[in-house]
Amino acid sequence: MKKWIPKDTCYCYKLLDVITSYDENIMPRLKIKKCKWHKYIGKNTLTGTYDGEEYSETVSVYRCEYLGLTDSDKSSLLWDQCKECGEHFGDDKWLRGFKKCGK
Numbered sequence: 724m725k726k727w728i729p730k731d732t733c734y735c736y737k738l739l740d741v742i743t744s745y746d747e748n749i750m751p752r753l754k755i756k757k758c759k760w761h762k763y764i765g766k767n768t769l770t771g772t773y774d775g776e777e778y779s780e781t782v783s784v785y786r787c788e789y790l791g792l793t794d795s796d797k798s799s800l801l802w803d804q805c806k807e808c809g810e811h812f813g814d815d816k817w818l819r820g821f822k823k824c825g826k
Contacts, residue, residue, distance in 0.1 A: 730811040735761035760789035786794035
């Protein structure tokens with residue numbers, strides 16, 4: 724259901740508040756509302772060759788239950804919590820370019 728997808732943002736979360744500390748050395752925390760459909764699945768190890776050298780990289784695996792899309796190799800923007808569904812982007816001018824990845 725679309726009602727669980729955060730509105731007016733291109734991310735799978737909506738920023739509600741920034742919580743700061745009295746100590747300036749402590750990073751502020753973000754209070755967010757997460758999309759119900761965005762799920763962390765686990766880790767995946769990618770291996771291959773680049774410029775003749777072997778490499779191994781561990782990446783996080785995410786799934787969008789709304790789309791039925793699982794990203795285990797960073798081939799989508801789910802790893803960065805960017806919306807792949809395109810729902811509820813809002814009318815902001817700078818968001819219009821992101822709408823092309825929607826349904």
